[in-house]
Amino acid sequence: MIHHLAITPKNFDVSHRFYTEVMGFELVKIVKRQAMGGSKAGWTKHVFYETAKGSGSYFVLWDLHLNGFEQDEDWDPSISVGLGLPWWINHVAFEVEGLDELEAKKQHWLSHGQKVSEVVHEFITSIYTRDPDGNMVEFTTNTRPLTDDDKAEARELLADDEPASMPDYPGVIYLPDGRIIEAPSSE
Incomplete structure (x- = not known):
């Protein structure tokens, strides 16, 4: 069984609303830590949503605050189109x-x-x-x-x-x- 799958959204707040309100997932845990490389690298939130009550299966969004990481306006976070594949x-x-x-x-x-x-x-x-x-x-x-x-x-x-x-x-x-x-x- 997969424990969790984590992705990085373009806009964390918009995606958080989608996964809680539209998908119906429950926010159950956030791990807030310095990024790999310590405080100079920035910090992150690893935001866990339970996909079904009591399932022990989670969908996770990254909320990134990385120093030196500038998100290009054209950056496509899609797990398909962003890789040059069809959306489906x-x-x-x-x-x-x-x-x-x-x-x-x-x-x-x-x-x-x-x-x-x-x-x-x-x-x-x-x-x-x-x-x-x-x-x-x-x-x-x-x-x-x-x-x-x-x-x-x-x-x-x-x-x-x-x-x-x-x-x-x-x-x-x-x-x-x-x-x-x-x-x-x-x-």
Whole structure:
């Protein structure tokens, strides 16, 4: 199990509001220390949010106050676009218990003005939105257990370097104004 994942937002206050109000995470701990290199290097806050009550799983934002570190106005903190990748590649998925909780999360996001994409995969159903820095975040739930056949297929596909013939999954996009857009597969 992953204990925590830490990222650096462009604007800590905006991201703090997003992860507490929109994602529904609870602020549970802050570690405030001098930066590596001592007081001359500056200081940091390592801000822990519990992703689900009692889960022991945390999402962490850095609040940086580093001496000599000037954040370029064009700096992109996105974990995908900032690396030159499409926005949907690197993302973080948080597990919820069942389709009812997933639906509640979707409605919560919509009530906060978020655009929400929903995709039914082979073994999970997921909803997606983006944080203030453009990082894709996901809530997901298992819809069936993985089997020995899934594991055997995974071993086969690991060695398969042929282009995929299966299109991407179709999805549905929910807009805060109530509109629903069918997103066809990538055929």
